Structures are given as C-alpha cells and as structure tokens.
Amino acid sequence: MKRWLQRLGEKMRAWMYGRYGYDELSKFLSIIALVCIFLSLFVPLLYPIALIALIWSMFRGFSRNIEKRQKEREAYLKFTGNLKQSFKRRKNMWRDRKTHRYYKCPSCKNWLRVPKGKGQIEITCPVCKGKLTRKT
Ligand SMILES: [Zn+2]
Structure with a gap:
C-alpha cells in the first residue's frame, strides 16, 4: 500500500511537470466554487457558476501555457491590490x-x-x- 501510494505520488509529480499549478487566482476560484456549491442548495442558479469556477481553476492548474497563466495572475493581483487600496483610502477618509x-x-x-x-x-x-x- 505504501509503495503504491509512493508510485502514485511519483506519477502525479511527473504528470504535473511543466504545468502551471496552483496560485492566488486558482485559490480564489476554488473558494468561489465552494461557496457557490453551498449556496446552490438554496439558489440552484449558482450551480453552473460553481462548475465554471471549478473547471477554470483546474484548467489553470493543469495548463502548460505558463506565461499566459502568470499574466492572468498579475492582472488578478493588480485588481485585488487596487481594491484593497481603495478600501483603505475610504477607511482613512472616514477616520x-x-x-x-x-x-x-x-x-x-x-x-x-x-x-x-x-x-x-x-x-x-x-x-x-x-x-x-x-x-x-
Ligand atoms: Zn499630481
């Protein structure tokens, strides 16, 4: 069993070699997917959104086009950075x-x-x- 798990781990590593992997945007998409799956119990319309977010997150992780995925990541980080900055400024304005x-x-x-x-x-x-x- 231990040997089998080891071999499986090696195979997974070999398969993921040269692929993009997990980053902040993928994490965000996974969280969106989880939240939407949970909320789809009450709002069935959210289920397709959950699937799209999940598939997109997986697609990014397994993608071999690393350059393009890095650009997406940069755009995402810039966007959330601007959002955080704007939120902080509003807080200061109020203070x-x-x-x-x-x-x-x-x-x-x-x-x-x-x-x-x-x-x-x-x-x-x-x-x-x-x-x-x-x-x-
Ligand atoms: Zn100026």
Missing part, C-alpha cells in the same frame, strides 16, 4: 472626516489630504508638483 479633506490631483490622479477649515488654499501635489486651489 479623518472631521479634521481633513481629500482631493484628487487633476493631472496625476493622486489623492491629496489637506487639513480642514483653512479657507481657500493652494495645494501643491507632491507627486507631479501640479497646483490646485480648493476651499477646505
């Missing part, structure tokens, strides 16, 4: 709502935090050195 104001730089889209209650002020963007005048 500072009584003491500071937030403005978006019109030229470089960077967020600028300025103290509240200073009247009309000229704000210089620290990134692009662009200027904007706002009432705080």
Whole structure:
C-alpha cells in the first residue's frame, strides 16, 4: 500500500511537470466554487457558476501555457491590490472626516489630504508638483 501510494505520488509529480499549478487566482476560484456549491442548495442558479469556477481553476492548474497563466495572475493581483487600496483610502477618509479633506490631483490622479477649515488654499501635489486651489 505504501509503495503504491509512493508510485502514485511519483506519477502525479511527473504528470504535473511543466504545468502551471496552483496560485492566488486558482485559490480564489476554488473558494468561489465552494461557496457557490453551498449556496446552490438554496439558489440552484449558482450551480453552473460553481462548475465554471471549478473547471477554470483546474484548467489553470493543469495548463502548460505558463506565461499566459502568470499574466492572468498579475492582472488578478493588480485588481485585488487596487481594491484593497481603495478600501483603505475610504477607511482613512472616514477616520479623518472631521479634521481633513481629500482631493484628487487633476493631472496625476493622486489623492491629496489637506487639513480642514483653512479657507481657500493652494495645494501643491507632491507627486507631479501640479497646483490646485480648493476651499477646505
Ligand atoms: Zn499630481
């Protein structure tokens, strides 16, 4: 039995050789699949979504087109990173709502935090050195 398991393990490794494997996006898809399978007990419409997520996750893992899978992973990480950043900024805006104001730089889209209650002020963007005048 132990030998058989060992041989099976070796065969699996040989089969996975040169294939992409598991990453953050595959993990996310697996979680989506599990959640959808569970929820499909109540909402049958979610079952096909679960299957698609599961098949997509497996397809990515067994894929030999590693370059393309890495690009998908990068896009996914960038997207979730932006989402996290945006969430964090909103949290900070809420925390500072009584003491500071937030403005978006019109030229470089960077967020600028300025103290509240200073009247009309000229704000210089620290990134692009662009200027904007706002009432705080
Ligand atoms: Zn700027």
